[in-house]
Amino acid sequence: MAIIRRMAKKQKKKQLDNTIAQNKRARFDYTLSDKIEAGLVLQGWEVKSLREGKVQLTDTYVHIKNGEAWLLNAQIQPLSCASTHFVTEPGRPRKLLLNRKEIAKLQQGVEQKGYTAVATALYWKNHLVKCAIALGKGKQTHDKRESEKERDWNRQKQRILSHDHR
Numbered sequence: 001m002a003i004i005r006r007m008a009k010k011q012k013k014k015q016l017d018n019t020i021a022q023n024k025r026a027r028f029d030y031t032l033s034d035k036i037e038a039g040l041v042l043q044g045w046e047v048k049s050l051r052e053g054k055v056q057l058t059d060t061y062v063h064i065k066n067g068e069a070w071l072l073n074a075q076i077q078p079l080s081c082a083s084t085h086f087v088t089e090p091g092r093p094r095k096l097l098l099n100r101k102e103i104a105k106l107q108q109g110v111e112q113k114g115y116t117a118v119a120t121a122l123y124w125k126n127h128l129v130k131c132a133i134a135l136g137k138g139k140q141t142h143d144k145r146e147s148e149k150e151r152d153w154n155r156q157k158q159r160i161l162s163h164d165h166r
Helices: 002-016 024-029 044-052 100-111 141-164
Strands: 019-022 030-040 061-065 068-072 094-097 115-125 128-138
Touching (some): 024 030, 024 115, 024 141, 030 100, 068 100, 100 128
Antiparallel strands (some): 019 115, 030 128, 061 068, 068 094
């Protein structure tokens, strides 16, 4: 009976921690809206590297070309024990799996002045890798300062509230 409970706890932990990588810089640089979930076309070595967490999403964006969406500037580093038969290209463009309506929505959003499609996170959904995409409008420096002040104030409020509850 105890063994079954332990196994159930381990499975719950795996389900909660399904995020591979986040693009925190995008939340700082852009005001995000219109979130879309997309599949990702990957090679075998890339999936193994994602399982190890060797990915960087900083400065990634989505480019639409010939009716297809491509993820650019995502860096997936190959494992040191990778096979020598494969030519590993860490920064190659990766195709995103979206339907026509979603691609049209992204295209329409990107054509507006000041908007860009940004990858905000990579995560596991069952056994598949998904990419969270959002339309972002660039923030100016005073907007960035304002969001930083708000974040600091929220952090201070949490400290004060947790101190009062002790």
